[in-house]
Amino acid sequence: MTSPDPEMTPEPDSKARLRLWLKLLKVTRSVEADLREALRTEFASTLPRFDVMSALSRHAEGLKMSELSGLLKVSNGNVTGIVERLVEDGIALREAVPGDRRASRVRLTRKGAEEFARQASEHEHWVNELLGALEAEEATAMILQLDRIIREEAQ
Amino acid sequence: MTSPDPEMTPEPDSKARLRLWLKLLKVTRSVEADLREALRTEFASTLPRFDVMSALSRHAEGLKMSELSGLLKVSNGNVTGIVERLVEDGIALREAVPGDRRASRVRLTRKGAEEFARQASEHEHWVNELLGALEAEEATAMILQLDRIIREEAQ
């Protein structure tokens, strides 16, 4: 009989989690690459632009730059550049916030809202195909597990 | 009784998959941000550098640039810059490929291999903590599901 030696196999669990992490990375990057490619060829756009438009579309009243960067979990200066280009393209606009000359509020133009509606519809189709290997029940179950990871981190 | 009308709820499944995709993105970015921060403060390094070093460490005989970009699923030109900096820092080196003056083979220096060993060990600890909410069995089960997504895409 082999005697049980806890020192010989230090952390089998950590290896499983590491493999999961590598797989998560692989899947996410792969799907992201496909979506990026689709956005580029179909709409001559990018994922970061889509993300910003998506956030703005959920807030018709507009968002402050800091709210935007907070929602998207990206740095402040990052949003500056993306919004800058969206404004140049007539997708978004900035308006002054009454009573606070530091801030400005960003929102979609009519054109931007229409454009996002078209893109979001296609986007959902793409995702549905890319994740088609999973049934809705599996997807929902996985969401719950992933939520536990996020919640643990947030502490 | 409400009559079952398949036209009223066009694609409930696609919504579930879309939510899963958004959650995957959120978890991955969140963990990535933590790892990036840890690499930065602990080792004054970055994730792309770690990824390249990781690939090189699994191939002591060295990798051609195209093999490297293929493994990491990133563009060709991307790898050029990262390897360039690794070479400058004495982490990696390039050697000529006999019989093919176009290609070069990249591999870790002794210093690079030692440095990676240290980083990889810490990296595994970090991941183990970040994904600690999941048991090893859950992790393994999730890997199988994620694999199905990749396999479907590869077609």
Add this chain to the structure above:
DNA sequence: GCGAATTATTTCAAGCATAAACCTTTAAGC
């Protein structure tokens, strides 16, 4: 052999991303 495709890689322009430094405006203390 010789020209044409293919392969391996770099260079380039543009955009994305971060952290840190900075500037301006607003709010709070006193």
Add this chain to the structure above:
DNA sequence: GCTTAAAGGTTTATGCTTGAAATAATTCGC
């Protein structure tokens, strides 16, 4: 009021990333 701190954003330096174009070496077809 005046000072100081905090909040909202931009700018800057650096690095990552892509896709496309350019360069160079190799291989293929004949």
